[in-house]
Amino acid sequence: MVTKIASSQSPRAARTRAALIAAGFDLLVDRPIDAIPIDDVVARAAVAKGSFFNHFADKQDFAAAIAVEVRLELEVLVAQANAGLVDPVERIAGGMRVGAEFALNQPKRSAVLLRGHGTSTLRAHPLNQGLREDIEAACAQGLLRPEAKDSGVLYWLGLCQILMGNLVERRPSHAEASQRISGMLVLGLTGLGVPKLRATEISVR
Numbered sequence: 001m002v003t004k005i006a007s008s009q010s011p012r013a014a015r016t017r018a019a020l021i022a023a024g025f026d027l028l029v030d031r032p033i034d035a036i037p038i039d040d041v042v043a044r045a046a047v048a049k050g051s052f053f054n055h056f057a058d059k060q061d062f063a064a065a066i067a068v069e070v071r072l073e074l075e076v077l078v079a080q081a082n083a084g085l086v087d088p089v090e091r092i093a094g095g096m097r098v099g100a101e102f103a104l105n106q107p108k109r110s111a112v113l114l115r116g117h118g119t120s121t122l123r124a125h126p127l128n129q130g131l132r133e134d135i136e137a138a139c140a141q142g143l144l145r146p147e148a149k150d151s152g153v154l155y156w157l158g159l160c161q162i163l164m165g166n167l168v169e170r171r172p173s174h175a176e177a178s179q180r181i182s183g184m185l186v187l188g189l190t191g192l193g194v195p196k197l198r199a200t201e202i203s204v205r
Contacts, residue, residue: 145193
């Protein structure tokens with residue numbers, strides 16, 4: 001689905017969309033999108049019901065648009081953490097580590113992201129470009145098993161989403177979280193074809 005956003009919104013339309021997105025953030029923290037009536041969204045945003053459909057095709061499109069906002073925020077953090085790293089395997093691991101830290105520090109925003117990720121798990125999705133390029137680079141260097149070239153993005157995103165969801169739900173102590181993240185990194189990297197010793201070294205950094 002494609003969110004209906006005009007290429008050049010009027011200030012009023014931009015304010016309306018921002019109000020709807022803000023309302024969606026508040027509501028998605030507590031309920032999945034299927035359990036949120038559009039009437040609740042527009043009431044929280046204090047806009048007319050027709051305004052919702054001027055910006056979004058349906059509720060799923062709405063949830064996906066909200067998730068994209070969080071995902072963009074997360075991608076900025078990943079890029080900052082990976083700045084200067086050349087090894088694509090370390091960059092792949094860095095993405096999971098940042099996602100886990102985000103889940104621990106921003107549990108509400110993480111819950112919203114996980115509830116509305118929509119089609120962002122697709123390999124070709126623009127938000128997955130960095131991960132896709134790192135996996136392709138690692139495959140080209142013979143660092144990952146051949147299957148990772150086609151399925152690595154989906155595999156890694158799945159692991160990251162499960163880890164983030166677990167951290168949001170369980171709220172472990174710092175020590176428990178560190179152990180869980182390290183364990184997931186070892187399991188995830190070895191699943192991609194990284195030797196266990198190398199995966200273990202990366203997991204404790």
